[in-house]
Amino acid sequence: MNVVTPAPQGTVGVLALQGAFHAHVSVLSELGARTREVRTPDDLAGVNALVMPGGESTTMGYLLGTAELYDPIQRRLDTGMPVFGTCAGMILLASKVLDGRVGQRGFGAIDIAVRRNGYGRQVDSFERDIEVVGLDDPYHAVFIRAPKVESVGADVTVLAMDDGVPVLARQGSVLVASFHPELTDDHRLHAMFLRIVHTATATAA
């Protein structure tokens, strides 16, 4: 179920401090992208785009601090680096986090309010077929202790909803999903991100 995607110019980084980063690297590689695991500011300097994986946003936030990656990533986001945040990655990119840890810092890269673990304990994990704008067939989405989007700003395009709740959204070069697109063999959302990277890179060149 893959679509042919032009290989983007440059390298797609995957934040590799914690969480489900390995699967993202595999998917991007299968789609023909050059990838690099990002653990240091030097790694970040060598990439043109970044994936922020699922995992635990509070732990990732802590590790971003110790790795001294917060400010460099913020600067890159402020200057238009394309980014794809999934689950915990979406939390890190949101402008507002509800039920976050006290002092939990985020990048404010997309104008959404998300509630950590917002689907509650009784549905820690669930799977749904969702309709995605721009895809012909439904997409099978795997949610794991997912953040729940509670509001989106006017500049945000909602690309998919589940039960009336946005689960995939985009603002400029920022793409976020509250589920785990790296855990199935349907790579269409990574392909969508690579098209965003390709467009951004072509524009910047």
Ligand code: GLN
């Ligand atoms: N509940 C996690 C958090 O708050 C996110 C879960 C996930 O990434 N699968 O960061």
